[in-house]
Amino acid sequence: MKFSELWLREWVNPALDTEALETQLSLAGLEVDGCEPAAGQFSGVVVGEILAAEPHPNADKLQVCQVTDGEEEYQVVCGAPNARAGLKTAFAKVGSILPGDFKIKKAKLRQVESQGMLSSEKELGLSDNHEGIMELAEDATNGQDLRFYLNLNDAIFDVDLTPNRSDCLSIAGMAREVGVLNRARVNQPIFKRVPPTHDEQPQITLEAPHACPKYLGRIIKGVNIQAPTPIWMKEKLRRSGIRSLDPVVDVTNYVMLELGQPLHAFDKAQIQGGIRVRLAEDREKLVLLDGSELELTADTLVIADHSKALALAGIMGGEHSGCTENTQDILLEVAYFDPLALAGKARNYGLHTDASHRFERGVDFQVQERAMERATELLLDITGGEPGPVVEAVQADQLPTRPDVTLRKNRLEQLLAIRLPDEEVTDILTRLGLKVEDLGDAWQVQVPSYRFDISLEVDLIEEVARVYGYDKLPVKAPTASLLLQSQPEARITLRQLRSTLVARGYQEAVTYSFIDPKWSQAFDPDNTPLPLANPISTELSVMRTSLLPGLTKALVHNQKRQHPRVRLFESGLRFVQTPEGLIQEPMLAGLISGARLPEGWSNQDEAVDFFDLKGDLEALLELGGDSGSWQFKPAEHPALHPGQSAEVLCQQADGHWLSAGWLGALHPQLSKQLDVRGQALVFEIRLDSLQAGKLPRFKSLSRFPEMRRDLALLVDEGLPVGQLLQEAENQGGEWLQKVTLFDVYQGKGVPEGKKSLALGLTWQHPSRTLTDEEINAQVDQIVTAFSQGFAAELRS
Template identity: 45%
Template sequence: MKFSENWLRHHVPTRASRDELAATLTAIGLEVEDVTPLGDSLDGVVVAQIVSAEKHPEADRLQVCQVDTGNGIVQIVCGAPNARAGLKAPLATVGANLPGGIAIKAAKLRGVESAGMLCSAKELGVDPDASGLLELPADAAVGTPLAQYLGLPDASIEIKLTPNRADCFSVRGIAYDVAAALGSEVGSFDATPVTAQSDAVLAVELDAGPRVPRFVGRVIDGVDANVSTPVWMAERLRRSGVRPISFLVDVTQYVMLELGQPMHAFDKDALEGAVVVRPAREGEEIKLLDGRTVALDPEFLVVSDSRGGKAARAVALGGIMGGFDTRVTDVTRNVFLEAAHWVPSAIIGRSRKLGLHTDAGHRFERGVDPELPRIAVEYASRLIVDIAGGVPGPMIEAVHTEHLQPAQPIVLRRARLARVLGLQVADTEVERILRALGLSVETLADGWRVVPPSRRFDLAIEEDLIEEIARIHGYNAIPTTLPAGAARLVSPSETRIDEATARRHLASRDYLEAINYAFVEADLLAKWGLTVDAVPLANPLSAELGVMRTGLLPGLVAALARNAVRQQSRVRLFELGNVFASATPGVGDGAPRETQRIAAVACGDAQAEQWAGASRAVGFHDLKGDLESLAALAGATLEFRTSQPAWAHPGRSADVYRDGVKLGWIGQLHPRLQRALELDVDVIAFELDLEPLFSRAVPKAGALSKFPSVRRDLAFVVPEDVEWGALAQSVKHAAGPSLRDLVLFDRYQGKGVEPGFKSLAMGLILQDESRTLTDRDVDSTVASVTTALQQEYGAAIRG
């Protein structure tokens, strides 16, 4: 919210300096983001009028102007493209010092004397526009100090509002907080009804139920739409970040900024029949003020006119933007002003769905005072009639009172206030603060009965009032005390590896941790084939963050891709985070399922650049080794079984199991997916459920065997499609308890091995805890292994 400092002071008189005012706003929760001083050094700048403008004899782009200063005629050499006879503009006289340290002196430009400088808005520090001279209205009195004429000096203050403070989206709303904090009072506001001078009305029908409980309007005929916006109004708008357009449009913007009620002005002659507020029809289209034509659905509300007693075309998008066809223009003579109360639930998300962001939608999404529409229409009507003339009709109001909930009283207990804040606030101070904020206060024996105004949606319970007292009284006045009591120490469980240990381990293996949004784009999940059970967001931050992620890899690979296109040839990332899936029907409380996972991705060289050996690309077994080392922290032995999900490279991926339970996947991404993601490098990745991977049995000490181990090396020829994992399981089962370890130390295909077969050489390490194994024991174990592999896989001892 941006506003003029002088405008705020008009509503709440205070002697606080600008710095004190800004500090106070921040201290009470209205964080000041920027303060831009305007017109602080304009001594010697006056309103002047160009009497004549002749071409400079020595320069094509310069003009020699005779300028009336109100105290005589001076000659000015000017290069502004809009300098012309009759124009009134600011003149910095000799001796003036402009913002930015510009000192005005008498000068000679291309041989012609110049006694001052005609100024643009940027040179005066009142606006960034430097395209030409600041054009002043024709009724500006020549010789008037410019600061006096424009109401300067001033400052444009921008504050950052939290979503619960919708009442501060107006100058008057902010004034209540400032008055309470600085011990002042908000000035009275003239909302005297405008007397009707005609019977002109438009019938209004509300057909949107509780979503629009109030709609107020007024017809004003015979308006002069070409009247200039008064300087005081235009300057307040400009300093609030709104560029003046035309008077009828500016009035609605001005009232919105001052009171907080968005409004719209229709060209009455472009409307037909009654005004109807209703849900949009499926596929209904409307051309908006910005020229865009958008398609609607019944979630949107519209204002429509009517033909033949039936609601016809939409003429405004409810609570968001007016329609193009019924807008006010320079030829508008008859105006229909409207202000309505749109409940937040009817507006939230609608602007974002259309890619729009409007001041009206921003306010209605957070809540606008339901009592404001009538006041706003009366105020705007008076401004229009006073400035642009016209004949006002009677006030038109359609209201569903049953959908307008009156503010409920809140009891604030004195003892509760002291207990929560930890200090005793004087009763007089409590009452002063509450009344200054515009609340109705009734004193009770043990506290107060408080009724918040209709604009304060955020005040509903006792704690809300306590927060208001603390905020205005000052957080720095609350004493700092240490909490009493003893903290209970909880020792970490030995049955689980903690995340910090996993993070340190992967970092030690040259991975960097990434943290991605839990929201992703639906199209990204579709590329991965991970849209099953995806949970869409009802109110996403943006279209690119519209779905809860069903896996970590889409976001992690996207992060890798961003690094790769920035000349990072070797990238290794990991992430611990949650993934989400829609609830299983009939199971649980209906909330989405949430699973914690760990994932890693790698591309580029297997090792960082070094001199000791030739570089090679990272491969499946590199990442497999990293994963096995991570599992070893929990004492887990992993099993890998061939798999081929949609995103995986055929023959280069596997499902990961532990004790027969599937944990996740490891492998290389499919080339087709890499092309879709615009990746020019091969990516190896894994993603596993965290809980079953990190669980471990309580460590138990065991005796080491005192007897020697025996190793037997065997080489078997097996069909090429037989996996080592399956062979290893058969060997372990056949060898029995004497097998301490099994290692695969060679894989061979070539001369001596038939095509379609491969030779796998393995080492069996045998040991017993109670005795030394004999040759007979070892031969028996080898024979059992050989027989099992022959029967199950047709394996043969390699000759």
């Protein structure tokens, strides 16, 4: 927010210079981005009056003007299009010094002598306006120093307010803060209540009271919109970064800057029937004051009459209802709009206005009556006219409530590391405009309507610290007795899992937790994703139920940038909705695609396959020291290739097998849909299952020989070998040490539809040598189980 220092000092005038005031505001949390002079450095410029303006004899675009400073007359050559007899303007006499150390001297322009210069605002460093020379009020005194006449020995503060401090988006709010910080009296202007002089009233209907619970309207007849805006108002607007347009707009802008309440004036002649505050009809059209045409959505609040929309509520007025040079009667509106109803609406339409900036952050819901009277008073002083009665439409139960907040004294001392006297805390809160009641061990605080940012105890503590002075608070390091947390020895840390994958050539990826609903449906159609209330975009509008969409998107991104060999993994949460509520489940996912080995003279150009990924996942499972509690079961998943997918099962303490995740190749149709080049293989597994390890136990080495038997089996080619290995371990007895698959063969000598498996079984006893009879009995038991359970035959 920009404002004039002199304007602020009209309200409150602390014993501080400009630099000290700037520092004080920044230390109080109202950061000053910049402080610059209200005008450039110049001297010798006075108020001058053009007595006559004649065409230059030797130039079409120049005029020869006779100018007086109240004592003498001067001849000045001027090229400004608005130079005319009777105009009072800025006159730089010979010897004057303008910004940039430019000294005015006598000169001849096209053989005509010029004794000075008539100046524009840009030439004096007032603004960028150089369309013509300055136009001053008719009552300006000729010869008066321009710096004194316009009060140009002023500074313009540019304060960068945080979104929660909307109460300071006005001179009244800034003055209140300066008064509190300096224990200075705030001299608020006395606003008179303007009595009506006619009986005509606007008809106002609140059709969306949740968005606009309060709306005030007043008809003012016979305004002279051609009347000039006073120079003092123009200057205050200019120094606040607002250009003067006409007296009606200038007054509404002035009151907005003064009190923080945006206002708007309609041309009454353009209003049919009464005012309706309603939601827009879907695809309703509205042409704004800047000439742009909008197609409105159904959740947009508009100000309308009984036939059309007049304005985008709280943002900008409509072109066809705005005041023009022919306007005679106006309808002045002052309203309170709910911040949530207007949040983001201006941005959705590519707009940002001073009004929307304030309404989105919150406006005092009790200042509307005051703003109406202030604007009426100024309008009557400048444009004349006859005011009617103020009509107020209000839905009291929809207005905000400001519940009391309790501030505990011990909590204040704890957070500030200092015990402030109760009287000082009470004084600080009272000066902030809060009503305070001391309850002994706490204060009960009633929050005023303009402080939207105070609702919790910590908000009050922040206010006390801010006003007391952050620089006065003691520097005290927090102390606490912290005990080292015990770490389960059997637990596998995420760091170990990451290191293992990195050692196997993977790179860690971090993707968004919210994804495109289409991707969610493609990868996990069985789970309905949680939609975001305020998404960044439609492509990122739901929470992910799987980490695989993000990794696949990263793969496509890399492939399009000529990186065909990709190995990625990610650890993070997935969000699954259940009847019991939302579950946030830690997961670990990986993806591989491209060549098995990096390109090189000694490496063969072979693409990765299912078993490459399975081997990487098994390396993670081995970290837990209990690989026997894991199984891979062929199963189908909607996002995976039907013939190259498996469900990962984990054995629980009670012996039950639970699903822990999936691995396999992406479904060909899904790969084509997502523009994946080549084959991509993925896995996703619950992180808690991976991290549950098993402590190793010491076991002495046996001094007795091992006994080995090899079996050649004929089985169906579709039989998973893992089932045979598991059955061999179950039937092999307690001295069976290991089961090894050392050959798989299909071809000559093996019937079609069959495959030959060669298993090596090794036994060893810790305290004696096993006999052939014992081993043969175990082998017979295993062969019988294979024959009965899997129709396996010994191959001769």
